[in-house]
Amino acid sequence: MRHAGKLILALLALTTALVWQMEDLGSGRQWLATLVLLAYALLLWRAKVRRQRQQPAVSGEADYLIAYATETGTARQLAQQMRKRLGKQGCTAALTELNRLADQSLPAKALLLVASTTGQGDAPRTGDRWPTNDDLKRYVDLPFAVLALGDRSYPQFCAFGLSVAGQLQQAGAKPLFAPVQVSQADPAMVNYWYQCLQKAADIPV
Ligand SMILES: Cc1cc2nc3c(=O)[nH]c(=O)nc-3n(C[C@H](O)[C@H](O)[C@H](O)COP(=O)(O)O)c2cc1C
Incomplete structure (x- = not known):
């Protein structure tokens, strides 16, 4: 741009x-x-x-940091909607692409990831350099949640989102709930993920 x-x-x-x-x-x-x-x-x-x-600048004061990994834009769109939705509940949220996660200050409440899968279970463009150069130790004890986007017709359904969740958990970050796998950006499943977050993070409905 x-x-x-x-x-x-x-x-x-x-x-x-x-x-x-x-x-x-x-x-x-x-x-x-x-x-x-x-x-x-x-x-x-x-x-x-x-x-x-x-799109205010990413700030260390944010309650939530939303990181997206997208190939064709869906994950970015959903991440932006998520930020708006959290804003309506009185929460602040910063947005970044996953490849730039290492440059961002950690959020006060939780790290939220919206990660698509491309190729044969591969990382999409804005996530294919993560976690290179990111010190995963800094995520120890940090609550996180993953919205994994994909398509059920692929054998490696939501592989990249699941791999991101696995790497964070292995680094000592704390999952708020299990990754939610969403096929073809199904709005009902996206909504379900948001409900899980509301419950786990005690966000007012
Ligand atoms: C070329 C291509 C490869 C894909 N590979 C996978 C895959 O291996 N596993 C999966 O679950 N979904 C796969 N998908 C589906 C996408 O993850 C899904 O359409 C997603 O919503 C796209 O999100 P994005 O716009 O953020 O990239 C693939 C889609 C395309 C076009």
Whole structure:
């Protein structure tokens, strides 16, 4: 996204330069085109600021830290919904991709993981470098819960989510409840996972 923003700005600057090369346009039209391009850049900038406000920076003060591992976006979407849902219950939650978990401060209450599986039971793009460079010792005694996404038609159903749960437990982290395996992002099972969390973490309904 950061690269896309830079590319758009570079294209706008190039277009402005081209407009000023076209002398037969006349300076009135050249100014008009420049103003339109500037207004467009301003709109893009405002949209970016709004997006950043909707996704506050990850903070060590958060009650929950939600880490997602996704290939095609479902786990990220569900993680974002989870954060909103927790927010409505008065809880704070920070969001990160699993590959960046090592850079985040630990949450006050629990680590929540939304992890999809790809390939033949493999890690998806935003989780394929975890736990490299993460000191798993820091998760000792940390409560956690895993929402494992997959598809029942694959022989290695939810393999990556289960592997994440296993590695955390082996490192000494404390599962709030067993990983919930969800096929094709079934909303009923996602809801069931959330109910388990509410019960285990004593979140008001
Ligand atoms: C190429 C491919 C390979 C997949 N491999 C598995 C698998 O081995 N095990 C599994 O349970 N699900 C597998 N799935 C299903 C995905 O995990 C499931 O659709 C999930 O909801 C995708 O989540 P995402 O959008 O966060 O990546 C696979 C899906 C695709 C497209």
